[in-house]
Amino acid sequence: MTISDHVSDLEPAVQAGDDPREFAHVLSAVHDAAMSGGRMPARPRAVIDDSWQRLRRAGLSPDADTAVERGLDVEELEERRRQSGLHEVVDELARNLDSLIADGDNILVIADARGHVLWRSGSSRVLHRADQLGFIEGADWAEGSVGTNAIGTALMSGRSIQVFSAEHFVRSHHSWTCTGAPIKDPRTGEILGVVDVSGPAATIHPTTLALVHAVARLAESQLREQHHRRLDCLRAVAAPILARSPGPALAVDVDGWVAAVDAVSPRSRLVLPRGVGPGRSFFGALGECDVEALPGGWLVRVADAADRSTTRVSMRTVMTAAGGESVEVSVEGASGGWTHRCSPRHGDILTYLARHRSGVTAAQMSTHLFGVDDRTVTVRAEMSRLRKRFGGLLMAGPYRFADGVEVRLVG
Incomplete structure (x- = not known):
């Protein structure tokens, strides 16, 4: 018997029509053989096999007690939430995935780019089960900490993934199934975090992966639209100021994304000096510039050559x-x-x-x-x-x- 590998980016752990209980039994035998070095009765999916090999090389034990892993304190958690870039889409993610958690069996989790759980929601029953597993806000759910799972392995592979039963590297997770999709920054392509739906293994469904993947893409579209709206607002404020500027200048948001330019070569982003603020700063791409605060960003005026320091x-x-x-x-x-x-x-x-x-x-x-x-x-x-x-x-x-x-x- 073989566990088939699919070339599609969206590869459900269990195919439509398969018996999850029978499949879980096969996976358990595969896991036991893989961990002991014996002959496997079937091959795990490629994404799972890659994860298991990474973790075995790293020395993680399949019997690790992940429930005692160190998490973030309250202040660290709030700071991670602010810095994640995901706080603007939390409500939208919850609304679009409500159908998966409404029955009370599944938990919705949003993690950052390092795998730390930032937000979660679900019924008290499933949250209690998650607590026993250490699946709590602030917990480190990166692959290297808790083994193969839909958060950490999605971060490592950069793709949406479903992990079922004994596909989890750590045995204490075998009674669970989880489906995660990375959310990328639409401006840079970098992964901001992962949205995940987890629950008892018996709740697995092949369509869950497609839904979670689609919701992650919708979140990226929302982030893109919000970015464009912020730049439009900044451009509206900066345009009349730039029109009166005596020399080269540009308006950028707090991350350096360019909203408007005047007499400066077009560019999409300006690398901001560390600790930039009102006053004179040195910009690698422009030289010395005078910086003024704008609502939602900065006005950067290139200093006149005669006014520049050596x-x-x-x-x-x-x-x-x-x-x-x-x-x-x-x-x-x-x-x-x-x-x-x-x-x-x-x-x-x-x-x-x-x-x-x-x-x-x-x-x-x-x-x-x-x-x-x-x-x-x-x-x-x-x-x-x-x-x-x-x-x-x-x-x-x-x-x-x-x-x-x-x-x-x-x-």
């Missing part, structure tokens, strides 16, 4: 982990500084510009990099990437460090 650039060659060399660039100004480790190619370009302060043409740079003067298209592409990284520090026509920038080669 910027110092230090470059030194460092060894990479693979034994090669790269160039570490440190930039310091009156308003702060930052460090960036360049690729060997970009380090070579910056070092060459540091030794030719009057500037070089694309053809000259091509000759330096490739030994011929006709690779100018490649040079322009590389310089465009560097200028996006170093902003006002690098100039074109010819390529050079900007006037007033002190450059020092170290070592």
Whole structure:
């Protein structure tokens, strides 16, 4: 007998028409054989097998007592909720999955990107059972802490997953089934957390996976719409201010997403300096800028060249982990500084510009990099990437460090 693997991203643990009790019996035999090193009567699904192998390599015991795992205290839990990026969709997730928990057998859980349980809801009966398992708010439900489960394994695999009975690595979870789907930040694609529905193994249903997966996608759409609305509001406030701005400026939200620009090259996001606030700050992509508070974000005005303090650039060659060399660039100004480790190619370009302060043409740079003067298209592409990284520090026509920038080669 084999446990079939499906190529579909949505792979229910139990297929329609299968007897869950019989299947649980098979899974129990598979689990016992896998944990003891014996011959398995069937093969687990690929996503489960991958998880079991990870956990065995990590040394987790299938008999681990997960109910005593350390959780978050109240203050840590509230902070995780605020920082999760999921608080805006909690009510929507609960509303769309109410049909799965209304009968009182299942629990709804929302976890963050590290697997910590942030919110849960369900009947007192199922919550009590979850308490006995350590499935409580603040608990660490990452795969490395509690074994194969729909929260931790969804985070590890990056896909929606259903885990049934003895597919759980830890034996104390075998009486449960759980279905989880990752929720991704629609702006970056990074996983924000997981929405999960769990309950007694007997409650498993093949359609649960499709529903939980669909609800996670709806949550992502809601997050995207909310982000666009916030940028629209910020743009409405910033537009008349930018129209009167005497120089280059842009409006960004608190995470650096750009709502509007004026006389600045278009971009979707600006990397904000750590601890940014009203006053002068150094932005890697723009140089020194004056920052003003706006409702829901910041107005960033690029400082006039005559009003900028001296910027110092230090470059030194460092060894990479693979034994090669790269160039570490440190930039310091009156308003702060930052460090960036360049690729060997970009380090070579910056070092060459540091030794030719009057500037070089694309053809000259091509000759330096490739030994011929006709690779100018490649040079322009590389310089465009560097200028996006170093902003006002690098100039074109010819390529050079900007006037007033002190450059020092170290070592």
